[in-house]
Amino acid sequence: MSGPAALVRADLQGFTGYRSARGEALHGDVWLNANESASPNAADSAGTCRRYPDPQPERLRDALARLYGCEPAEVLIGRGSDEAIDLLVRALCVPGRDAVLVTPPVFGMYAVSARLQGAPLVEVPLREGSEGFGADIDAIASHAEAGHAKLVFLCSPSNPTGGSVALADIARLAARLTGRALVVVDEAYGEYSELPSAVALVRKHRNIAVLRTLSKAHALAAARIGCLVADKALIAVLRACQAPYPVPEPCAAxxxxxLSPDAVEATMRRVVxxxxxxAKVRTALSELDIVRTVYPSQGNFLLVRFVDAGAACSALLDAGVVVRDQRSAPGLGDALRITIGTxxxxARVLSALAPLQVAA
Known part of the structure; x- marks a missing residue:
């Protein structure tokens, strides 16, 4: 193997995985090869769920490739972004040896997947500056080399800070880590960002992979449809490591x-x-005396530091407004993450916080 596929664990190179009944390129009109029920469930009015689904639905894969500007062979569909994160860690990291690098405070699933695989975790904290939180690319590269990291996760826009990583910095990091590590750019909130997608870098820098999802901007969180865009050879290896039927037919449909043109157009209107x-909520929150900092964000949320985050969280809950308490995250002991709603x-968020403003 060459390119990023060479980073795959030696014992998995050449691994063919499980050959499911739907994975075979067979044709017929009487399907008796998967031990499925001969008749549909009474609750299944369409009669489609008695059959196992296509492991990688071709039409959906083509649509995702068009959406993200890549080739279908560079797309792996999975259950949200989480499945791809887990697959990457299991396929590339030898337990106890190959590390996973993360940039806290950040989405916790990278560390969870590393822990489950027994992969060492290397942490390079984001740097806080006048423009919010940013990734220290040189420090990330140095720690990745010294810590034998096989995977470097960059969340851009980052959850929970809202900051993004410039494409030039991603490319520079990937160039330095060529042959050593795969740089995985998590763009779960990419539609809300003003920066272009790192998918544009995948062809030139084969050790870059990009996570995308339909859970956020496309409003399909319950459908659990996400994908990884990466080098074709790496995608082929990950498909062999994936569960046989990851994409339920109703979810794929x-x-x-x-992803029809009209639906995508409506999605982009929602994004705008x-x-x-x-911008409006950030301005309003910044004017409150009970707020210390509202960080700039490229996501559909704001990270907010409060004079008393506990009191703010309680006031919001009392008003029936649930936000994400970030006080247990590194360096965010006074912070809440507030999703931008309707x-x-x-308005309910601001109204719930108003009494605290009066008390202050």
Whole structure:
């Protein structure tokens, strides 16, 4: 193997995985090869769920490739972004030897997957500056080399800080780590960002992979449809390591409908509205004396430091508003993450915090 596929664990190189009944390129009109029920469930009015689904639905994969500007062979569909994260860690990291590098405070699933695989965790904290939190690319590269990291996760826009990593910095990091590590750019919130996608870098820098999902901007969180865009050879290896039927047929059908031109246009209108609301809410929160800092964000959320985050969280809960308490995250002992909702929901946030402002 060459390119990023060479980073795969030696014992998995050449691994063919489980050959499912739907994974075979067979044709017929009487399907008796998967031990499925001969008749549908009474609750299944369409009669489609008695059959196992296509492991990688071709039409959905083509639609995702068009959406993200890549080739279908560079796309692996999975259950949200989480499945791809787990697959990457299991396929590339030898337990006890190959490390996973993360940049806290950040999405916790990278560390969870590393822990489950027995992969050492290398942490390079984000740096806080006048423009918010940013990734220290030189420090990340040095720690990745010294810590024998096989995977470097960059969350951009980052959850929970909202900051992004410039494409030039991602490319520079990937060039330095060529042959050593795969740089995985998590763009779960990419639609809300003003920066271009790192998918544009995948062809030139084969050790870059990009995570995308339909859970956020496309409003399909319950459908659990995400994908990894990466070098074709690496995608082929990960497919062999993936569970036989990762994409339920009803979810695939819904996702395909959601990627029609009209639906995508509606999604982008929602994104524009969210960006407008994000700016309004940030301004309003910044004017409150009970707020220390509202960080700039490229996501559909704001990270907010409060004079008393506990009191703010309680006031919001009392008003029926649930936000993400970040006080247990490194360096965020006074912070809450607030998702940008509808204008009415955002008004409820500000209304719930108003009594604290009076008390202050």
């Amino acid at each position: 819904l996702a395909l409908s959601a 509205s969210t960006r407008i609301e994000r 204008p009415r929901e955002n």
